Structure formats: C-alpha cells, structure tokens
Amino acid sequence: MNSQEHHSRVQPQENPKDWSWLFWPAVPLYPYNKRRTLRREIVKDTIWTFDQLQGILYTIVPIRMTVVKLVAGGLLVYAPVAPTTECVRLVNELVAVHGDVKYIILPTSSGLEHKVFVGPFARRFPSAQVFVAPHQWSFPFNLPLSWLGFPQKRTSLLPEDSAQAPFADEFDYAVLDINLGRGSFVEVAMFHKRSRTLLVTDSVLSVPEEPPTIVQLDPYPLLFHARENGSEVIEDNEANRRKGWQRISLFAIYFRPSALEMAGLGQGFRDVLKAPDRSPKAYFGLFPFRWKENWKESFDALRGNGRPFVAPILQTLILPQAPTQVLNWADKVATWDFGQIISCHFDSLIETDSDQFRQAFAFLENKLSVSEKQSASPSQPLPTEDLKFITELEANLVRRGIATPPKEKV
Template sequence: MVATISVSSPNSTLLKNPIYLKDSSSNFVGGSLKGLCLNLKPRQQRRDSINFVAASSSTAPSATTSNSNGRFYFNITGFPFPLGPFLNRLTIRTEAVKGSIWLFEQEQALGFSSVSTNIRMTVIKLKSGGLWVHAPIAPTDECVQLIKELGAPVEYIVLPTFAYEHKIFVGPFSRKFPRAQVWVAPRQWSWPLNLPLEFFGIFRAKTLKDEDLSTPWASDIEQKVLSSPEVGIGPYVEVAFYHKPSRTLLVTDAVIFVSRQPPECINKESLLASAKNGLAVKILSKGKEVPDEPVVDNKRNLQKGWERMVLQILFLGPSNLLEPNASFEQMSEKLIVSPIVKTLVFSKVPEKVRDWVYSISRDWKFRRIIPAHFAAPINASRSDFRAAFGFLDEFLDDRYDTWPSLSLLFSSIKGKAASYFPPDDMRTLSSLDQFLVSVGAVKKTVSGRKR
C-alpha cells in the first residue's frame, strides 16, 4: 500500500472453503494471500530539506536462525494475483519505542514476479499490561514465538482497514490468541465478491468508531476514522490511531516513507531477480538497447533491484526501469502519499481526506509515524504530515483555498514539493484511472474542482 486501494478476495474456485493446513508442529496455519506493501528496516535517516528521519531501532532485529524452522505458511489465494511467499515467511521484530512499541515485518511477493514488498504489524503494550496488535501479519510459529517473548498477553487485535492483504491474516492470527478481542474498521467489503467477515475466519468482531472514547484502550490510544463511500465500487476506509504515551501516530496506507536501502525482510534472491533485464525492463526502457547480461551478486545490483521494485509498486508502470535511479531519487527519503492512493482514492474525496488530516494534526501532537508499509518509525511532525497532503489543493474549490492558520498555509506550500511525482512515471497510473472511471469502477472527483 504501498497502499493497495482495492480489496482482493480469494479466487472463485476457493470461495466455499477457506484453507487451513497443519505445519510440522501440528499447529493450524491459515491459508492466505498478501497484498502490495513495503517496508524498510528502521535505520537512522536524514533528509536535509525537511529533516525527516526514519528512527533507528533501539534493539537489533530478532529472528530464529533457521531458514525454515517456524516460518511455514501456506499461501495460495488472492485476486488478481496470488501473493507470496507461498510457503516460507521470515518475521523480523524490532523495538520502535523502548518497552512499549514493537514492529513485526514479513516479506510479500507479487505473485510469481520478482517484485517484493513488506507488510508491518505494530504491537503496543498498554498500561493494563496487555498487548494491542495493529494490522496482524501471518501467524507463523516464529511470529507467535516472538510475540510471546514480550511476556504479555494479547488482549486486542485490530484490523484498521478494509484492505484484503491485512484482513486475510486476522482470522488465523486470532486463533493463535483466542482470548483476544477482535476489532475491525467499519464498512468491511471485498471484491469481486462482497463476502462476510466470517468467510475470512473473523468472528464476533467489534466495529471501530470515530473518536470513540468507550474503547477499552481509550486511555492509551485514540482513533479517527476516514470513511469515503463515494470512491467507487466500494468505500475507502482507514482508521488512524494515536498512542498518547509515546506520541506516535499509526496509519495503514495514508502515508509512506521510502528509504534508499532495501528492507531486511526482502531476501537477496528477490533483489537480484529484480535487477535482471527481463521483459518489464525491455518494455519500459524508453527505446534504449537493453543488455542481456548475467546479474552478479554485488551492492550495485542489489540497490538496482530495490529501486525497480519501488517504482513498480508505486507507479505500476514507471517510465524507465532500465535506469531507475532518477525517478527513485524523486520518491525516496520523504514523507509522501503513495501515487496509487493519491490518484485512485484521495483525489476523489478531497474534502473528506483534508478534514481527516486536519483533525489528526489539530488534536494529536505526534512526533513519529508508523505506517504499515515501507520505512518505520518515521520521525515526523504534524506539519510534515499535513505537507504530504498538499496536493489536495488541486482538487478543492474556492472555499478550501485558504488554510485555517499560517502554519497550515506553510504546510500546503511545502507539500507542493513533497507531492511532486515524475509526470512520465505517472502516465500509466493516469491511464488506468481514466479507464477505471470509464467503466465505473472508480468515480471522477466527487466534489471540488478539477484542474
């Protein structure tokens, strides 16, 4: 999600019976699929112009030493593509805030392609002593063990979005922690069939409500819901959370931060495969001659593989995969809204998005952001968060031309640069948007002006 803007559901031949297999230790493992998202190993980062920093982890990543022990997870479902890894998922745990927030990350691969991303689960220790789990990932034995090592019971499991790649793991994860309460974002739906939550193994779930102070974690964590039914075939729903003791904002797909180096959870083989000059590179080479040469294992090719992955995930069809560095530099080391989410979702409902962003930045004095993909945690202020949404001015009518304060006006101006995406890279995504509008899958800008 990066941000995925549509929900996937299991393909039709598997709709009647979810798949559950037993691994070598006789534990049930839910068959599932994973969607499009990225992450980066938390590292100290610096961006000179606006001073974003991806905060360094206070502890080293924890994982078992075996490549397969405790990492089995059978995964074949998904629309439009089955997403891997299909049998083996490494889990990496880092401590984002000492003694209170931990990040758990796994790799995701787009079908049988060489494009891999990451997905992130965030675990917060509440004042009650229990654990609050945000956007659960595949509950492999390794993942479950890393959670148990925290020495606290899982009390709440939270699905903060409608998106399938996060939803698919909630049921299997909750069966590993049967005493935990499950909470889900409102207006859950799936495509191409709108299936009930029970189909995904999610039972007796409670619904998250906007600014609900009656939740059992309200003294620790607040929440704000963005729900936009007008986007297209289904609503876009995302719930933002604010952990008050650590001043941390949690989002799913709203913003991302692409670091220059690849995430640790993506294996070397995937990066080297992406560095090869295959069919996609030849198509997106701007007519230049594409050398057909073996890819050696070195730092340069690993970096090239990462840059190609990022551009394909953000733009679907970037303008030049042969030489990706220039476009990658435009997209990395800054807090942004994913081009996919910007184009297919947020541009359709600019007023609702801006009201949500303004409410978050007005009420919550956060100093770091943890998205579900790409780098985290990100040291960023409320002004930085608003700046990432500066592009909304293009879609708002005259009533929204003036920001409520000078600080917000400055954020809007700064956001113009933060939300600049290379026009050549945006062509495929813009064409897709026009096609989806023409067939009614998504709508034109619902309100405001179009430029």
C-alpha cells in the same frame, strides 16, 4: 525514548518449517507458502514491528504488523500479518514479559492483504478482543467476516467515538471512510500518546534508500531486478542489492515508471536464449525490463529525502473522490503531537511530524474552491511523467464505468 539507539532486530531462526503459511492461496502473492518474520524494537519495551514480505514477479515489499505494550499490561496489535509458527513465537516472547494480546485492530476495510490474516491471528490469541474498521467488504465476493475466520463473539466495530474504545487512555484514532459506490476505502490512523507515534496502514509511506532487512534475508528478488538485461549474470553485492531495491520501489509505487521500457517480444526471446539461468526460479530466462539511464533520478524524486507521501494509486483513484473529507481527516490527525510514523509498508519508521504528514495531502487542495485553499500547505508533488500510467488507468476505468471521476469543487 524513540531514538535510533533503541532500535533492535531479532533475526529469524533458520527453520523453514516455522515459515510455513498454508493459507497462501487466499491471497496468492510471493513468497507464497513460506513467510519469514522479522521483529524489530522501535520504542524500547513499548513498540515492536513484525515484518513479512509480499509481492508479484519479485517486486516485493514489506508488509508490517505493529505491537504496542499497554500501561495496564498486555499488548495491542495493529494490522496483523500471517501467524506462522515463527511469527507467533516472536509475539509470545513479548507476551511472556508484557502480558497477553488484549486487542487486535483491523484498520482497513478492503485491504485483503491485511484482512486475510486477522481471523487466523485472532484464533492463535483466544483472549484478544478484535476491533475492525467500519464498512468491511471484499472483492470479488463480499463475504461475511465469519467466513474469513473472524471469531464472531470477539469481533466488534471500532467505536465511532475513539473516547469510547477500551484503550482510549493510551490511544486516539481517526477514521477515514470514503464511500466509493461499490465499496469503501477506510483507514484508521491511531496515535499512541505516550510514545508520540502514529500508526497508519496505507495512507502515507516513505521509501528507504537501502533495502529493508526483511528483503535482504533472501536477496534473489533484489539481484533479479538489478540486472540491465536477461543475459547478465546475477551477482550478489551491496551495490546490486541497493539498485534492485530502488528499482523494485519504482515498480511497486508507479506500476510502470517513466524510466522503464519493455523489450519487444523478439528481443525478449533472443535474451532468453542468452540467459545464463533458464530455471523456473529465473522465470525461464525471461527478463523484458529495460531501465533508462535516468532511473536513479526517478527514485530520488520518489524518495524525497525520506519524506512521507501518499501512494500514486491513492492520489489518483481513491482520495480525490472525497477531497474535503480527506483533508478534514488529515487536519484532525495533524493536531496530534507525533514525532514518528509507522506505516504498514516500506519504511518501518518515518521520523517526521504532523506538519509533514499534513503536507503529504496538499495535492488534494487543487480540488477545492479558492476560499477553501486559504490554509493550503506547500506541496511536494511526484513527477507527472511517473504518474502517467496510473493517470491513464484512471481514465480507462472511468470510461468503462468501473470508477467515477474525482469530485471537484466548483
């Protein structure tokens, strides 16, 4: 039921008015007020993903909503995206066949890039019940959900016991809830039993070798980052699209990968003078990036043949705050017999199993005592040199009192 042959795509219609998203200033990320939506069938007549884009400085990655058909009729929506006219039309095509949107799930507490869409999305589907992860908060202002457009009468906390949820016959879920002092990190992993599919938000991801289809609808960001310097003409071909995507992935995951160098101010201005395009779209010819010859090796190490892994920012700053709690959560999720994962970012389908999911968290086991390491899984760590920038960022935040050191066992 979940084989590749059942995958299908619905290409967006070419109507820019349908891509309009007027609330983009709430989270001012690229592509700003124009968001295209791509629907893909993952499990035939059962699960669909809806991809949009988000990013900074043309470092763009997919952000994803998942819709699941319920046996009793109707749909469950996990992590809504921007309800543009196009997006709502694509959902309503499913509603016409499978029934109304019954449940909308916000599976995170602090992820504004997910939270900001839930209220507007819920208002487009007024019969849906909204369930949110616990300990909701926002930065820089901790606003009540009603101020973010959540319908008060239809919004509830997810029951602590997943057996008490109205969709318990079809889903199990586990809540990871880490107290960070000034906020919390919460992730709700949901297991769709019938299709053996695990839904996650940010906890694990996988990076595809080829650029996702949603990214290729407008390839300019890919081609922008495929260049070696600012004087190089932007050329559209398959190789450059692939190169640009892989470099974007390194940017997005590591922030400053080891294979990247920044041109000096003087060199940057000289490149601007030679740039073939100095329009605002091309950032006036500014292109300070210089990639070392081994950048592809860094990408291959990151991709790891498509294995699921935990993003470095979570590995370094968030999950080490509660290693035992995280591993207990991962152990619970790993008891479910899933064969694929749908994450909210990067690859839309990770064909994997519970063992590989659990191995993604093995980096935390060096935070535990010797007696707790008895069940340790083999680890596939990311290269230390690529983690350097985030490690230094963590040390700086700790020094300034903004973050706290990891809680290690003695």
